[in-house]
Amino acid sequence: MSESPLPLRVTDLTVAYQRRPVLWDIDLEIPGGTLTAVIGPNGAGKSTLIKAVLELIPRTSGRVEFFGQPLASARHRVAYVPQRESVDWDFPVTALDVVTMGLYRQVGWFRRVGARQRATATEALAKVGMDSYAHRQISQLSGGQQQRVFLARALAQDAELYLMDEPFAGVDVKTEQAIVAILKELREAGRTVIVVHHDLHTVRSYFDRVALLNMRIIAAGPVGEVFNDENLQRTYGGRLTLLSDAVEAMASRR
């Protein structure tokens, strides 16, 4: 019997902004039921990787498969948590409205959100400890609470693979603990989670796999095997100088 296909397989992925490559020939395989941290210095292309994988920005080349299928046929199995700063929190909607947005695919075109979706959304809010804030307008929530609302929206989608862009950025301790607990619950339930992360101190305690990224995948695998000084040095210590120089030259010759 053949093994079930990987939740995410990235092959030869290259992404360029106006001919300037930001991700260079990325190969990445994420096994099911794991928590993976994507780490790397600022500008290493961590968010870009997530966005390119989800076809939110155009990719120059490469192939991405979700559960052995292209994104179009696996969309319902994948959930995305964007960076909190990417939206306007003064928008006139409640926390519950935002979480319900995760269910719009399920509701379908031309239909209105029903009682069933609202119940699912309330449940998701309860999982992140935000059910008592369901009817608050989102501008009245703290940063950590807003982040938990975003997480609840993804949980409502009931996906098998979660891609989260910096969910720990600028949140309070309580929120960080709540998010970690949820990540671990997801793993217990056999789900797969990929998190763009910036705090090296917590990698070991929060995650079981890590991908070190700096334009290229420097190393990827179980934390115990690849999260070591040598790889960190290669990721954070100086950019890949020759490659960066070449990239600059390409960008300036337009």
Add this chain to the structure above:
Amino acid sequence: MTWTIFDTWIAITGSLVAMSCALLGNFLMLRRMSMMGDAISHTVLPGLVAAFLLTGSRDVLPMFIGAILIGLLTAFLVQAISRYGSLDEGSVMGVVFTTLFALGLLLIVQAADKVDLDPSCVLYGAIELTPIDVRTILGHDIPIAALTNGIMLLVNAIIVVLFYKEFKLTAFDATFARSLGVNSGLMHYLLMSLVAATCVAAFESVGSILVIAMLIVPPACAFLLTRRLSAMIAVSLIVGIASAWGGHAAAVWVPLQLGLDSTSTAGGMATVAGLIFLTVFLLSPRNGLLAQVAGRLLLSLRFARIDLLGQFYRALERGGMELGLERSQLRSMAEAGFWRDPALFVMRLRGEVQTAAGRWRLTPHGELCARRHIRTHRLWESYLAEKAGMAPEKVHPSASRLGYFTQGAIEAELERKAGHSQRDPHDREIPE
């Protein structure tokens, strides 16, 4: 002169225009693209002229198609140029719409003898004349302008209702929408097409200035007043209707009562809308300027009151309070300075102080309040010195500031953390 059926029709037509614009304007505003309405309402001009020159007729259909195409072109150009030219969208909109609008003017002047499109009419409209041009439907004479704009409103309403979720989602979080497979770009261009079509429908009656006003002002009022998108839309529609009726009354009826000539209804509508916005901006309970100012005044008063309570209590501690304090003895502290007298007035109303022969003293009730505030203040001082490791001589200002805001749950927590202290870091007794 009295209000006639003509005036009613003008106000109805104005309301229909205002509603169909305001409805779309909500989504433009939430996408931070209000000025796109401005741009498109100008660029439809060359679209109309081109449609006329190509078909040689002023039929409705070619006009709408021409406008929608040029509206889409505007949206596309703005997006493409700002992306590839690294320019901000506002500047690009300015470049695109002025150029296209100017092109439209050139075309009109060039074809002046063939086209009966008047540039000034495009800008200001002629809503006063709309009731003359009627069509009889089911035995009623209905102005064509009311009919056109009524149908436009209906079309806008149907599309907004059908795609309500998608408009809401793509306006709030376009990236997430795309991750769900919702085509944000498609929703964007659908909205732009509706804006362009609405501009054409509204043009003849009210002109582009009013279209822009109605696209932007009612949603802006509604945004300040509401917290839910559905409520925002409802309020924006009401503001639109109020502007139309109020605007026509202000332009025609009011001047005549005052013995003046009537003025432009479109101008009246936009002005009334602006006045409604000003009122909302000043009075809105949540974000209104007055609410903010009032909130700050009340806070200053509270600070001053707490400072004064503290001074009375300290005087009591030192002794010599038997005769009460003179007003001048109540030190003008930084916060209390200007607020000393108003705060004393409030404290007398609350029965915390009494005055006799120009001297002020605490009532028993006031003493209780003062004791409580001093306790909070000194507990904070102990807490800051012991738990937060601040130097004892530096804790006073911080404790004062914290004391202003210590109530309820925080007060209970402070009692729990520092309530055991008997004396503060300056070795003064902490009252029970």
